Amino acid sequence: MKRVNTLVWGLLIAFGAFIVHQSLGHSYYGSDFGPGPGFFSFWLGILLIVLSVIQLVTTYRRPAEPLPDGFIPSREGMRRILSIMGALAASLAVMNFLGFALTMTAFCIFLLRSLGRQPWWQTLILSALAGFGMAYLFGLLQVMLPKGFLGFI
Amino acid sequence: MEAFHHLMTGFVTAVSPMNLLFAAIGCVLGTLIGVLPGLGPAAGTALLVPLTFRLDPTAAIIMLAAIYYGAMYGGTITSVLINVPGEAASVVTCLDGYEMAKQGRAGAALGVAAIGSFIGGTVATFGLVLVALPLTRFALKFGPAEYFSLLLVGLSLVMGLAGKSLAKALVMGVLGLIFSFVGVDPVEGAPRFTFGIAPLMDGIRFVPVVMGFFGIGEILINAEKSLVGVIADGGKVASFFPRRDEWRISVTSILRGTGLGFFLGLIPGTNSAVASFMSYAIERKLSNHPDKFGAGVIEGVAAPETANNAYANAALIPLFTLGLPGSPTGAILMGALIMNGLTPGPLLFSQHATFVWAVIASLYIGNVILLVLNLPLVGWWAKLLKIPYNILMVFILVFCIIGAYSLNNSLFDVGMMIVCGLLGYFFKKLDFPLAPAILTLILGPLMERSLREALSMSQGDYTIFFTRPISLFFLVLAAVILATSAWQAWPSAIREESKEAQV
Numbered sequence: 001m002k003r004v005n006t007l008v009w010g011l012l013i014a015f016g017a018f019i020v021h022q023s024l025g026h027s028y029y030g031s032d033f034g035p036g037p038g039f040f041s042f043w044l045g046i047l048l049i050v051l052s053v054i055q056l057v058t059t060y061r062r063p064a065e066p067l068p069d070g071f072i073p074s075r076e077g078m079r080r081i082l083s084i085m086g087a088l089a090a091s092l093a094v095m096n097f098l099g100f101a102l103t104m105t106a107f108c109i110f111l112l113r114s115l116g117r118q119p120w121w122q123t124l125i126l127s128a129l130a131g132f133g134m135a136y137l138f139g140l141l142q143v144m145l146p147k148g149f150l151g152f153i
Numbered sequence: 154m155e156a157f158h159h160l161m162t163g164f165v166t167a168v169s170p171m172n173l174l175f176a177a178i179g180c181v182l183g184t185l186i187g188v189l190p191g192l193g194p195a196a197g198t199a200l201l202v203p204l205t206f207r208l209d210p211t212a213a214i215i216m217l218a219a220i221y222y223g224a225m226y227g228g229t230i231t232s233v234l235i236n237v238p239g240e241a242a243s244v245v246t247c248l249d250g251y252e253m254a255k256q257g258r259a260g261a262a263l264g265v266a267a268i269g270s271f272i273g274g275t276v277a278t279f280g281l282v283l284v285a286l287p288l289t290r291f292a293l294k295f296g297p298a299e300y301f302s303l304l305l306v307g308l309s310l311v312m313g314l315a316g317k318s319l320a321k322a323l324v325m326g327v328l329g330l331i332f333s334f335v336g337v338d339p340v341e342g343a344p345r346f347t348f349g350i351a352p353l354m355d356g357i358r359f360v361p362v363v364m365g366f367f368g369i370g371e372i373l374i375n376a377e378k379s380l381v382g383v384i385a386d387g388g389k390v391a392s393f394f395p396r397r398d399e400w401r402i403s404v405t406s407i408l409r410g411t412g413l414g415f416f417l418g419l420i421p422g423t424n425s426a427v428a429s430f431m432s433y434a435i436e437r438k439l440s441n442h443p444d445k446f447g448a449g450v451i452e453g454v455a456a457p458e459t460a461n462n463a464y465a466n467a468a469l470i471p472l473f474t475l476g477l478p479g480s481p482t483g484a485i486l487m488g489a490l491i492m493n494g495l496t497p498g499p500l501l502f503s504q505h506a507t508f509v510w511a512v513i514a515s516l517y518i519g520n521v522i523l524l525v526l527n528l529p530l531v532g533w534w535a536k537l538l539k540i541p542y543n544i545l546m547v548f549i550l551v552f553c554i555i556g557a558y559s560l561n562n563s564l565f566d567v568g569m570m571i572v573c574g575l576l577g578y579f580f581k582k583l584d585f586p587l588a589p590a591i592l593t594l595i596l597g598p599l600m601e602r603s604l605r606e607a608l609s610m611s612q613g614d615y616t617i618f619f620t621r622p623i624s625l626f627f628l629v630l631a632a633v634i635l636a637t638s639a640w641q642a643w644p645s646a647i648r649e650e651s652k653e654a655q656v
């Protein structure tokens with residue numbers, strides 16, 4: 001756990017330093033008597049660094065702890081997480097081009113097949129419902145969803 | 154009397170057919186969110202915020218409030234029938250509720266939970282009516298300095314009570330504040346932390362962040378585990394009423410649960426799970442037969458269920474009167490109010506009286522709708538759980554994408570939600586509480602504005618926060634809360650350290 005904690009608090013220290021650096025680019029005190037846009041964020045960056053340094057020091061002062069049970073996902077769990085994140089990222093990349101209905105249909109086909117054991121006919125019906133059905137339903141609710149190159153709903 | 158006059162006017166608006174319809178839709182959707190595992194009230198409410206964009210503000214908030222307390226009741230059904238709590242506040246209901254179901258008394262457990270929830274919710278709403286105007290009048294005396302100090306009290310409560318580690322809660326609060334600064338500076342109009350990315354000029358919206366943290370993050374956590382075998386068979390539901398000998402004990406438990414839930418609802422930073430766990434513990438302590446708790450006693454269901462609904466309604470008091478949300482779901486309601494051009498706080502009651510009293514009146518109506526709707530439909534709700542979780546998960550993801558996109562018709566918000574989902578997953582793995590980040594993300598701009606306005610008023614003199622008595626009182630209170638939390642955390646950390654050293 002020590003290595004994980006070092007990484008997390010180290011990242012937070014770096015992020016705090018980045019915020020402080022960015023805040024210095026804005027005026028600390030504004031044109032009137034009140035503080036400027038960089039004031040609050042500067043001190044929050046400092047606070048983040050101080051808190052993280054204290055935690056980092058505490059991590060090293062305490063005896064080593066083992067990783068909690070289930071902290072690192074199983075191979076199967078990791079595959080499912082990567083499938084979901086990959087499908088989300090891919091749908092984001094192609095949504096404007098393919099449109100909502102087609103993208104979501106493909107998204108659901110992929111995830112239903114990779115996360116479960118539904119038969120193909122069920123997968124196709126559910127995916128069409130999630131893609132075309134939702135696009136139609138939200139169209140009725142006047143929610144504009146990307147139409148894509150085919151001009152689909 | 155003035156409050157009751159306003160309330161009657163509120164009822165006139167709330168019982169209009171459209172508002173009644175939206176309250177009913179909200180109750181159904183809320184119950185659905187509560188029933189479905191892996192979708193807590195915060196993510197569920199955030200998910201449904203975009204549905205309310207086309208509605209007028211009164212109907213929108215009536216529906217969101219109904220979703221909020223509907224979710225509280227929905228969680229009970231699955232706890233009792235299949236021992237799967239839909240949300241954290243219902244975990245304790247499993248202990249006796251599921252045991253009662255195994256003894257063929259699921260109906261009585263659900264019935265007493267519904268009656269208790271109704272009484273708790275109604276009494277808490279009555280409390281809201283009583284204290285709203287006096288509290289609002291008091292809050293109208295607040296200037297920017299007092300408001301800033303009050304927000305500090307709210308945040309210190311949230312951080313002090315969230316999670317196991319005060320440092321982690323503070324870090325999350327700070328991160329939320331930093332993210333809230335992205336966009337155009339509210340006082341001088343200068344862009345901050347936008348890195349030339351145009352959509353960031355509008356700031357980071359809370360809906361994609363909440364959906365990412367609580368929706369996608371939760372799904373990723375669940376995806377780690379096996380997705381089969383989550384669903385069990387629902388029990389049979391017979392009579393909805395307790396036995397004759399159980400009425401007396403049920404009534405006293407409901408009354409105690411109401412008092413406790415109401416009191417905890419007034420304190421930002423507590424949550425409905427604290428209310429239900431605490432009321433269960435109190436009932437057990439006061440009981441003549443504490444050993445029977447966990448084996449299916451009715452007060453083990455009545456008290457916590459009452460407490461969590463009383464809590465949900467009472468938590469609207471600090472939100473509406475002071476603009477202080479106590480939980481992520483409260484913060485989402487606050488965000489939805491702001492999106493509708495209504496800033497919660499004392500001015501809400503003077504500037505938008507028709508709106509706010511209509512929403513309060515709808516809380517009474519919503520509690521009746523929940524009672525009428527839930528008991529006869531219990532069997533249907535339980536059937537929903539037979540849907541395999543992997544299918545449910547995929548549909549929740551599709552809803553999240555629609556919800557984030559429809560906010561601003563922008564894929565940027567979808568991307569933001571995905572990134573926050575990943576962050577939420579890691580934060581949960583590392584035990585960082587998410588609630589402080591959500592609250593500070595929403596309260597950040599208000600905090601910064603009041604701080605800077607106060608300092609402008611005092612011409613840069615920081616003593617303005619200490620020389621005004623109400624502000625000083627709030628600052629001392631915030632310091633005491635943080636010091637108490639740190640003090641409580643300190644000995645346990647040392648104990649843990651010495652124990653580990655011995656091992």
